[in-house]
Amino acid sequence: MTTPDQGDARTAPRTTKGTRTRARILRVAAEVFAEHGYHDASIVKITEAADVGQGTFYLYFSSKQEVFEEVVRDLNQQVRHAMFEASSAETDRIAAERAGFRAFFRFAAQNPALYRIVRQAEFVAPQMLRWHYERIAEGYVDGLRTAQARGELAPIDPEVLAWALMGIGEIVGMRWALWEDDAPGAEEDRPDGVPPLVFEATMRLIERALAPERTGARVGPADATVPTAGPASVPATQEEQP
Amino acid sequence: MTTPDQGDARTAPRTTKGTRTRARILRVAAEVFAEHGYHDASIVKITEAADVGQGTFYLYFSSKQEVFEEVVRDLNQQVRHAMFEASSAETDRIAAERAGFRAFFRFAAQNPALYRIVRQAEFVAPQMLRWHYERIAEGYVDGLRTAQARGELAPIDPEVLAWALMGIGEIVGMRWALWEDDAPGAEEDRPDGVPPLVFEATMRLIERALAPERTGARVGPADATVPTAGPASVPATQEEQP
Amino acid sequence: MTTPDQGDARTAPRTTKGTRTRARILRVAAEVFAEHGYHDASIVKITEAADVGQGTFYLYFSSKQEVFEEVVRDLNQQVRHAMFEASSAETDRIAAERAGFRAFFRFAAQNPALYRIVRQAEFVAPQMLRWHYERIAEGYVDGLRTAQARGELAPIDPEVLAWALMGIGEIVGMRWALWEDDAPGAEEDRPDGVPPLVFEATMRLIERALAPERTGARVGPADATVPTAGPASVPATQEEQP
Amino acid sequence: MTTPDQGDARTAPRTTKGTRTRARILRVAAEVFAEHGYHDASIVKITEAADVGQGTFYLYFSSKQEVFEEVVRDLNQQVRHAMFEASSAETDRIAAERAGFRAFFRFAAQNPALYRIVRQAEFVAPQMLRWHYERIAEGYVDGLRTAQARGELAPIDPEVLAWALMGIGEIVGMRWALWEDDAPGAEEDRPDGVPPLVFEATMRLIERALAPERTGARVGPADATVPTAGPASVPATQEEQP
DNA sequence: AATGAATGAGAGTTCATTCAT
DNA sequence: TATGAATGAACTCTCATTCAT
Incomplete structure (x- = not known):
């Protein structure tokens, strides 16, 4: 799935000043979206904060909804970039998972907007919500499939695996990276985005789930592949949107 | 954590008619909230759909926000009830998990409002969002702790475990119970709320993660308990809100 | 042609107060439309002049355009009523014309809004403009046809005749009833809406045009009937909209 | 009446390029005015269609209103030119009328902008509306007066006569030249701008109205001259605006 | 208990016009 | 000569809430 239509976007700025x-x-x-939520983030609030006139906003974006969608695209790109950077440096699957999760949690801790904005897409731009998750899953599925081919991973359908892991990251991150912002241990104490014990517990859980069969046993066709309705299994074209 | 304040709730109806x-x-x-989202769900839409005058609404609820919170409470109660009913009938932990997840997926498939409404709480009533998840986690943690005490479960911090499992259910449910509404296999083909292969893959993943150490070994204090900042570890008082 | 669609009109008021x-x-x-023109007649101006809140406007009209159309309908009804009343009291055609024109000029003199509003329909509600003229023409054509059948009228296509006469009334009225408002001779001096000499000259012109052939002569097929593209020749159902 | 003030017109272009x-x-x-109407014809629409920057517009016109007025002046000049050209070639009055009306209808059929733009002047530039009609009437009155002096015309006040004839042309043209655009008979079938039967009927009506008294009789001062409040009776200075 | 009329602040959006380049 | 970035007042329309009946 590629980036959804960008609709009636205004023409791109033609001067340096305009670009800035x-x-x-x-x-x-x-x-502003992160602080007030989509509906309470008025154009006035945005333009005042950006120190431009209201009309200037419409010079570059055709509507409030459009700018929202671009913000989501931006965040999606950032979070994928962070995870990709981190995990691609590792060689074995488990290490890659640790790195990926750590990158995600850290990103979440430092960009609370991630949660606060993406969640709102449900009603503001439903297709963006789905696109966001599918985009992340895409890249994941590939990595998992490769690891399975190498026997590094339990033979569980990689599509389901990807979404399940994403769910773990999402909720654990929300609970301990986002909500815990007000918690005692400050940021410098959480090199993993979440408290160390939480990170370790999460990783242990994941390692157990992913570990290939220890006793040679467990042969056979494992499980059939899950049929997917969307384009989620399309190979990831990571980073095409720089 | 108990039910958050209910604010300036109107006096309860005194007649049967009023109750209805x-x-x-x-x-x-x-x-209406599920269909249009909180902000586009106007009081007019609600009262027209309920076939009452606008003024009547304020006879029973003091504000739009209040009725939203009550709706969330209601849904939370329903989903917990469904999961509790299903899993408490089972004896061993794994069977209980299967039953619980199945109940959740089925509920999600039949009540899309669950997702569509809860998600919106983020900005409408942030404390409700947190309350909703913590409430579900609560009950979960107890069950996990008990199972661990009986050696049925891997020694992973039950708090983290509970949230991680919740995350899996949340995302897999969203992907295959909510979005797949338009999918080929109709409802009667999905006794588990999600397609059979997805359900099995999900459960296999969970079983692997939860299974106690096979090699007798693995003694000791397992891992320390994760410190929690909130009231999430308070024992569940299931069903206190009838 | 019947009244054009009234679109998404708000529900009619249900109480006496609402009706008022x-x-x-x-x-x-x-x-306000007559004074400022459609575009400069803001909802604020209207509601302030009516001494109600802005929201109240939308209780009864779904848009500025809608209220404009209703105003046009109203004026059309009034002017047709005035002309019909006056001319139907007369028996011979020429007398009826005098009465009709006099009624029209007087109406125009006393309701400058007629011109100032109808003209604007061109871009605001084009179908209303056409409807307005066709509606007036309709009634006219009938009367002319009848008079022709009785030999009281020259055998000129009544459809063309009706529009031509309407044109005379329109422009002469604009010139001497509308613009001459600021003129020396005040209203009491103009029982015909326009200055007496103008009225007489206009009527003499019309009488000459309408008079049947004086010399018995003038036989033959007169002229063929003009084909009309619209419903303009439908018999008038005068006054159906009281 | 001469051309109304042209206000703060920008300096005339000095280069050939500027002129173009x-x-x-x-x-x-x-x-653009004809298509969208004055209010919906934004400067942006105009400059985009003209393929120049917005600022360029203000190099040549000081405001939107000013350009509108110039457009009206232009149209007025064109329509008068067309009518003058046609009728001045004829010698007797009736032939001149036929030629003038034909020219007008053809112009209207080919320049729908005539109606669509002039009508809007009512609120945009009221003095222009009056000026436009008076300008056309002027030239007319002269011709009529001359014809009357020669006994070619019924002794009806020429001022009233001129406006009445203008009204006929206006409405008949609107009905059958403007609106009938979508009509079956295409343009090549209407050498007179309106359908032949309509043209003939209109002309017959006019001939009857204008024909001098057949019985030599008709003595006396005919009718007095209508007093006019405006400069409408000033002799026409045709074509002073090249 | 029930209603619908009334409100007005505030929302998103447009556009004629100015100005630095 | 030509431009496009910038502006902000003003527009139409919505909606949670109040209140007299």
């Missing part, structure tokens, strides 16, 4: 203004509005919009 | 009216508004409100 | 409020808004809207 | 740019904007503006 557009970028400033986009950045500020993400902050 | 209130119930009708509540039921309809859930539908 | 709606009527007040409608009356005031006509004044 | 200005002309292009003017031409395009007429099209």
Whole structure:
């Protein structure tokens, strides 16, 4: 699945000044959406924070919804980049998982906007919500499939595996990276984004789930492949949107 | 954690007719919130759908926000009830998990409002969002702890375990119970709420993660308990809100 | 041609108070449209003049355009009523024409809004503009046809005749009833809406045009009937909209 | 009445290129006004259609209103030119009328903008509306007066006569030249701008109205001259605006 | 208990116009 | 000569809430 249509986007800025203004509005919009939520993030709030006139907003974005979608695209790109960077440096699967999860938790801890914004897509731009998750899953599935081929991974359908792991990251991150912001242990104490014990427990759980059959046993066709309705199993074209 | 404050709730209805009216508004409100989202679910839409005057709404609820919170409470109660009913009938932990997940997926498939409404709580009533998840986790943690005491479960911190499992259910349910609505296999083909292969793959993953150490070994204090910042570890008082 | 669709009109008021409020808004809207023109007649201006809140406007009209169309319908009904009343009292055709024109000019002199509003329909509600003229023409054609059958009228296609006469009334009225408002001779001096000499000249012109052939002569097929593309030749159902 | 003030017109272009740019904007503006109406014809629409920057517009016109007025002046000049050309070639009055009406209808059929733009002047530039009609009437009155002096015309006040004839042309043209655009008979079938039967009927009506008293009789001062409040009776200075 | 009329602040969006380049 | 970035007042319309009946 590629980036959804961008609709009636205004023409791109033609001068350097224009480019900077557009970028400033986009950045500020993400902050305002994260702080107030989509509906209470008025154009006035955004333009005031960006220190431009209201009309200037419409020079670069055709609507509030459009800027929201671009913000989601942006975040998606960032989080995927962070995870990809981290995990691709590792060689064995388990190490890659640790690195990937750590990267995700850290990103979540440092960008609370991730949760606060993506969640709102449900009603604001439903297709974006789905696109966001499927985009992350895509890249994941590939890695899992490769590891399975090498026998490094339990023979569980990689599609389900990818989504399940994403679910773990999502909720654990919400609970201990997002909500725990106000917690005692400050950021410097959490090199993994979440408290060390939580990180370790999470990883142990994942390692157990992913570990290939220890006793040679467990042969056979494992399980059939899950049929998917969407384009989720398309090979990931990581980083195509720089 | 107990039910959050209910604010300036209107006086309870005194007549049978009033009770019915209130119930009708509540039921309809859930539908309207699920269909349009909180912000686009106007009081007019709700009262028209409930076939009462606008003023009548304020006879029973003090604000739009209040009725939303009550809807969330209601859904939370329902989903916990469904899962509790199903899993408490089982004796061993793994069977209980299967039953619990199945119940959750089925509930999700039949009540899309669960996702569509709870997600919105993020900005509408943030404390409700947290309360909802913690409430579900609570009951879970108890069961896990007991199972661990009996050696039925791997010695992973039950708090983390509970949230991780919740995350799996959440995302897999979203992907295959909620989104797959438009999928080929109709409801009667999915006794588990999600396609059979997905259910089996999910359960296999969970079983592997939860299975106690096979090699007798693995003694000792396992891992320390994760410190929690919230009231999440309070023993569950299931069903206190009838 | 019947009244064009009324679109998404709000539900009619259900109480006496509501009925009065709606009527007040409608009356005031006509004044404001006449004074400022459609585009400069803001909802704020209308509601302030009607002494109601802005929201109240939308209780009874679904948009500015809708209230405009209703105003046009109203004016059309009034002017047709005035002309019909006056001319139907007369027996011979020429007398009826005098009475009809006099009624029209007087109406125009006393309701400058007629011109100022109808003209704007061109871009605001094009179908209303056409409907307005066709509606007036309709009634006219019938009367002419009857008079022709009785030999009271020159055998000119009544459809063309009707529109041509309407054109005369329109422009002469604009020139001497509308624009001459600021003229020396005040209203009491113009029992015909326009200055006496103008009225007489206009009528002499019309009488000459309509008079049947004086010399018995003039035989033959007169002229063929003009083909019309619209429903303009449908018999008038005068006054169906009281 | 001479051309109304032209306000704060920008300095005339000094280069050939500038002259062309200005002309292009003017031409395009007429099209855009005709298509969208004054209020919906934004400067952006005009400048985009003319393929110039927004700022360029203000190099040649000081405001939207100003360009509108110039467009009206232009149209007025064109329509008068067309009518003058046609009728001045004829010698007797009736032939001149036929030629003038034919020219007008043809112009209207080929320049729908005539109606669509002039009508809007009512609120945009009221003095222009009056000026437009008076300008056309002027030339007319002269011709009529001359014809009357020669006994070719019924002794009806020429001022009233001129406006009445203009009204006939206006409405018949609107009905059968403008609206009938979508009609069966295509343009090549209407050498007179309107369907032949309509043209003949209209002309017969006019001939009857204008024909001088057949019985030599008709003595006396005919009718007095209508007093006019405006400058409408000023002799026409045809074509002073090249 | 029930209603619908009334409100007005505030939302998103447009656009004629200015100005630095 | 030509441009496009920038503006902000003003627009239409919505909606949670109040209140008299």
